[in-house]
């Protein structure tokens with residue numbers, strides 16, 4: 001059986017707010033260290049310090065930034081190393097770019113290309129040329145009949161021109177290493193905290209334990225761990241289908257082949273929305289009654305109302321119970337989809353981002369907050385991870401109101417229906433969406 005390396009993910013349970021506070025603080029501090037390292041060492045002048053990187057680490061240790069931030073050593077140093085990796089990969093991207101430019105430059109002779117490829121391959125030579133320092137020529141280029149001065153100038157010019165254009169993405173996360181950074185006790189993961197020897201418990205959704213560097217992505221109330229692992233291909237025979245999936249609020253999962261899983265998800269969530277709304281109306285009335293009682297000097301009565309009608313425990317418990325019920329409905333739908341469709345590859349869209357600038361109505365925002373699409377997406381990714389199913393995301397642009405039959409712009413008819421006035425195609429909006437995902441994917445991937 002073939003082996004391959006891939007990233008596996010592990011999800012934490014919902015974490016208490018003080019743990020989340022620490023994690024968010026850490027994300028901020030980590031990003032600051034990365035940014036500073038990046039700014040100081042991404043230029044041409046630092047090229048010689050990048051490998052193996054001790055110089056950078058030592059200089060950053062001596063800078064006092066760690067003490068200023070109050071950051072544990074384990075996190076501080078990994079942030080520096082993370083930034084170094086990003087800087088090196090930026091140089092790698094740039095070198096590939098220059099190689100391509102040289103390959104497509106018709107003004108270069110074969111020998112001139114050889115010279116450029118060789119210099120780019122020898123990091124120290126390339127660095128010396130950029131910094132205008134002396135260097136020893138690699139044997140390969142010694143006898144080449146080329147104008148080295150001109151080619152070196154070309155390398156410097158192209159490097160300056162393209163280096164700034166390569167951006168490195170930022171994310172809400174950090175890296176942790178085994179032992180000093182994390183360990184397990186009684187099956188619970190514990191990570192280093194701000195105080196020495198005081199670890200913070202991170203309960204996980206499953207019992208897997210790692211012993212390598214992990215990347216931690218921090219979400220609103222939980223974290224996602226990512227680890228590279230070597231695996232054997234484990235998909236059973238017959239799991240060869242490619243499916244295109246629309247993730248929705250009305251029906252959880254709609255496929256471009258017309259199959260629907262988790263039909264009527266909205267009935268569950270609408271019921272809960274209604275229940276919460278009427279509950280809140282009732283609570284408002286009780287609040288009013290308590291206010292009146294207080295005004296009339298009936299403190300006893302007000303206390304009785306507070307205790308019996310305005311408690312939050314029962315309210316929260318009921319809310320949690322309903323959430324759990326909806327989540328298990330979604331889980332069952334996902335399991336059914338996987339076992340019936342037997343996919344080896346699943347294509348979905350990226351989540352639609354609601355930015356700060358967006359002007360959504362309050363009610364729409366509330367709806368979004370209660371939407372389970374994020375949950376469906378995460379669980380789907382998790383299940384695909386466990387089963388080695390490939391999952392691909394494409395941008396959601398042109399998968400909504402475009403007609404999957406003729407490509408013209410259609411409209412939302414009543415409720416969840418899509419209608420195209422041009423060709424007359426009509427279907428569930430989610431089915432039209434899934435068909436568009438398939439069309440778009442096939443167009444771009446042959």
Ligand SMILES: [Zn+2]
Pocket residue numbers: 403404405406407408410420421422423424425
């Ligand atoms: Zn149409």
